[in-house]
Amino acid sequence: xxxxxxxxxxxxxxxxxxxxxxxxxxxxxxxxxxxxxxxxxxxxxxxxxxxxxxxxxxxxxxxxxxxxxxxxxxxxxxxxxxxxxxxxxxxxxxxxxxxxxxxxxxxxxxxxxxxxxxxxxxxxxxxxxxxxxxxxxxxxxxxxxxxxxxxxxxxxxxxxxxxxxxxxxxxxxxxxxxxxxxxxxxxxxxxxxxxxxxxxxxxxxxxxxxxxxxxxxxxxxxxxxxxxxxxxxxxxxxxxxxxxxxxxxxxxxxxxxxxxxxxxxxxxxxxxxxxxxxxxxxxxxxxxxxxxxxxxxxxxxxxxxxxxxxxxxxxxxxxxxxxxxxxxxxxxxxxxxxxxxxxxxxxxxxxxxxxxxxxxxxxxxxxxxxxxxxxxxxxxxxxxxxxxxxxxxxxxxxxxxxxxxxxxxxxxxxxxxxxxxxxxxxxxxxxxxxxxxxxxxxxxxxxxxxxxxxxxxxxxxxxxxxxxxxxxxxxxxxxxxxx
Numbered sequence: 409x410x411x412x413x414x415x416x417x418x419x420x421x422x423x424x425x426x427x428x429x430x431x432x433x434x435x436x437x438x439x440x441x442x443x444x445x446x447x448x449x450x451x452x453x454x455x456x457x458x459x460x461x462x463x464x465x466x467x468x469x470x471x472x473x474x475x476x477x478x479x480x481x482x483x484x485x486x487x488x489x490x491x492x493x494x495x496x497x498x499x500x501x502x503x504x505x506x507x508x509x510x511x512x513x514x515x516x517x518x519x520x521x522x523x524x525x526x527x528x529x530x531x532x533x534x535x536x537x538x539x540x541x542x543x544x545x546x547x548x549x550x551x552x553x554x555x556x557x558x559x560x561x562x563x564x565x566x567x568x569x570x571x572x573x574x575x576x577x578x579x580x581x582x583x584x585x586x587x588x589x590x591x592x593x594x595x596x597x598x599x600x601x602x603x604x605x606x607x608x609x610x611x612x613x614x615x616x617x618x619x620x621x622x623x624x625x626x627x628x629x630x631x632x633x634x635x636x637x638x639x640x641x642x643x644x645x646x647x648x649x650x651x652x653x654x655x656x657x658x659x660x661x662x663x664x665x666x667x668x669x670x671x672x673x674x675x676x677x678x679x680x681x682x683x684x685x686x687x688x689x690x691x692x693x694x695x696x697x698x699x700x701x702x703x704x705x706x707x708x709x710x711x712x713x714x715x716x717x718x719x720x721x722x723x724x725x726x727x728x729x730x731x732x733x734x735x736x737x738x739x740x741x742x743x744x745x746x747x748x749x750x751x752x753x754x755x756x757x758x759x760x761x762x763x764x765x766x767x768x769x770x771x772x773x774x775x776x777x778x779x780x781x782x783x784x785x786x787x788x789x790x791x792x793x794x795x796x797x798x799x800x801x802x803x804x805x806x807x808x809x810x811x812x813x814x815x816x817x818x819x820x821x822x823x824x825x826x827x828x829x830x831x832x833x834x835x836x837x838x839x840x841x842x843x844x845x846x847x848x849x850x851x852x853x854x855x856x857x858x859x860x861x862x863x864x865x866x867x868x869x870x871x872x873x874x875x876x877x878x879x880x881x882x883x884x885x886x887x888x889x890x891x
Contacts, residue, residue, distance in 0.1 A: 414438065414584040415885050418482050418641045421587065425474065425485055432467035432474075432485030432530060435587075439487055439532060443585050450890035451565040455579035457492045457556040458500050459533040467530045482644040484528035489586040491577050492534040492556075493541055494632065495621035496521045504623045505539035505553025507772055508764040512753045518621025519653045520590060520632050527648040532586050535576030540780075541597060542573035543625045543738060548775040550600075551575030561604060562886040568853045571604030571828070573597040577635050578605040582886055588636045588645050594625045594734065596831035598633045599843045603827040603856025606845040606883050608642045608873070609635045611831075613863050614838030615662045617646075618653035624741035626734045627658075628799065629835050637883060639844065639874040643670050646866070665864050673867045678875030680714035682868075684859075685820045689721045691829045699855050703826050706846040706857045709880045710824075715872075720818055722833060724810040729832055733802055735779060736795040739788035758784055806836035812862055821868050822859045834860045842866075842873040845883040852886075 413424065424430040440459070447453045460466075470485045479485070490496065493504040495514035503509040517525065524531060539553040550572030551559030559575040561568040562583040570579060574591030578601030581589045591598040593611045602609025610633045617632045624630055634645035647670050652659045686692075686707060692700055711717050743757050755761045762780050765772045786792065810833050814823060825831070827843070834841050840863075843856040857876065859869050877883075 415637065417638050418486055418587060418644050421486065422479065422482060422484070426479065431471045433464060433471055435485070436463050436467045436487055436530060436532060439585055442583070445890050446583055446888045447585055451560065451562070451888060453560050453562055453565065453579050453583055454557055455535055455559050455576040455583065456489065456585060457505070457534045457536040457576065460531055461499050463487070463530055463532050470528055470530065480528035481648070483524070483648050485530060486588065487530045487532040487586045488524060488645070489533050489535045489577060489580050489589045490521065490531060491537050491574050491589070491591050493537060493592060493623040494518050494520055494590060496531060496534070498531070500534050502534070502623065503555050504541060505537050505555045506761070507554050507768065508755045508761045509753060510555055512749055514621065515750065516621065519618035519656065520649050521621070523649045523651060529648070535580050535589060537576050538573035541592060541594065541623070541625055543594070543734065543779050545776045545778040545780070554772045554774070562888055563605065563848070563852050563854055568851070569604055571601035574601045574635065578602055578607060581605070581607055581635055581637060583888060588634060588641055590632055590645070590649070591635050592622060592630065592632045593835070594629045595835035596828040598635060599828035599831050599841055599858055602635050603843045603858070604854055606848070606854035607635050607637060608639050608845070608877070609633065609843045610642050610646050610866070611841045612646065612650070612866060613662070613840045615658035616650045616665055616864070616866070618651070618656040618659050620653055620655035624738070624745055626737040627741050628733065628737065629838060639842070639870065639877045640671070640674050643674060643870055646670065662864065668867060670867060670870060673870040674874045675871050676875060676878045677714070678871030679710055679879070680875070682715045682822065682872055683818070683820045684710060684715050684717050684872065685720035685814060685818055685823045686717060687722055687725070687823050687825055687830055688719050690725050691825050694829050695826050698849050699826065702847045702849070702855045703857060706876070706880065707824070709876060713875055713879050718818055718820070720814055720820070720823065722810055722814045722823070724805040724833065727805050729836065730798065731779070732798040733795065735783045736786045736788070736792065738779070739783040739786055740790060743788065802836045806833050811837055811839055811860065815862055821865070822861050822872050825858045825860060827856050828858065830858065830860065839863055840866050840869060842869045844873050844877050846880070847882045848884060
């Protein structure tokens with residue numbers, strides 16, 4: 409089979425699979441060949457940290473099931489890679505890119521992995537990431553981990569930033585090492601690598617996708633989400649992985665949300681009549697003129713498709729947003745996670761991880777461990793008054809006095825940011841965002857437009873994102889040259 413099939417959508421691949429023109433086994437083999445040629449050789453993108461040794465067998469069994477019973481749904485037989493901080497109860501490791509967890513094999517699937525298996529997806533492997541989801545220190549390059557090394561961006565290996573921390577999932581999908589991927593975000597870690605790899609990324613409302621079985625940073629901000637080449641592909645993955653999980657209390661508030669069929673929101677006229685605010689102040693100033701031009705062209709597309717567009721200012725934009733909540737929650741959350749892993753792994757607490765780094769300084773502390781040391785200074789108790797006060801401020805300023813105020817004041821359905829530059833406020837609020845490609849700079853760097861809304865506004869954001877994507881068609885696949 410020719411590799412030109414690889415830029416096709418999930419629906420197009422499903423048609424080939426159903427017609428017998430393609431099998432899941434063949435698709436896995438093609439991805440493995442590309443990984444060997446381009447990821448581990450050639451330009452050495454280095455996005456894949458580990459291959460699932462059972463991937464071919466899983467694909468073969470799903471091929472048999474398709475013949476005997478038909479497909480389970482859109483993801484049946486579709487290869488997906490998971491960020492290497494998401495547990496899989498198989499033979500692969502879950503390490504967060506850290507040598508401290510290099511021997512960690514999860515006992516059970518995360519809820520996300522369990523849902524992917526139920527949907528019939530083939531978990532092809534684990535993708536490299538910025539170590540500890542970029543919450544280890546300042547100054548660590550996006551896409552670097554001590555376990556797996558540096559991820560490169562296929563649009564300009566070694567020249568264009570990968571974005572972080574889901575750099576591996578982003579590069580893997582962009583370079584066609586898998587059909588889709590799962591990233592995680594605390595603040596920008598799906599949106600950033602998606603926009604840097606000309607992908608669609610959905611950062612969901614916290615609680616729509618369970619966090620159980622995912623190495624944590626912040627229990628108020630963490631979420632997993634899809635990264636894909638099209639809005640429709642991302643929606644198919646999102647629909648598959650969302651759901652209520654008794655192990656994650658945040659999912660119980662989203663029960664009504666799970667009853668929706670999100671694919672019905674893939675409307676070509678999804679922009680018509682929508683009121684959209686453009687958050688220019690502070691955000692557009694952070695990108696250069698060429699990227700501003702691409703963003704302004706994208707805004708013209710919004711208008712041409714019937715959207716009403718307004719320049720707006722979020723009142724709390726200039727607030728001095730701190731990391732105190734994340735630093736405090738990190739200690740509490742990580743300690744809780746590490747207590748559940750196998751006793752074969754030496755580290756059982758944040759303190760143990762810090763000691764491991766100190767004992768293996770040359771390999772693990774190339775960029776230091778600033779945030780680990782800051783987190784260790786905290787009590788880690790969720791009764792800490794300073795933590796509670798900052799949490800309450802973050803919630804109020806990001807929601808009632810931030811995004812929700814702005815949406816209500818201007819009767820808006822979404823707010824636009826460039827790339828992931830506005831990710832911080834919706835991250836604090838636990839609110840959803842979707843990023844979509846707007847084009848490439850002259851240096852071949854991808855740029856994305858990000859749509860943000862209030863809690864559980866994904867259906868509306870999907871309509872907006874799909875309407876823009878279908879009208880603009882700005883994604884261009886990277887060109888890779890092997891040795």
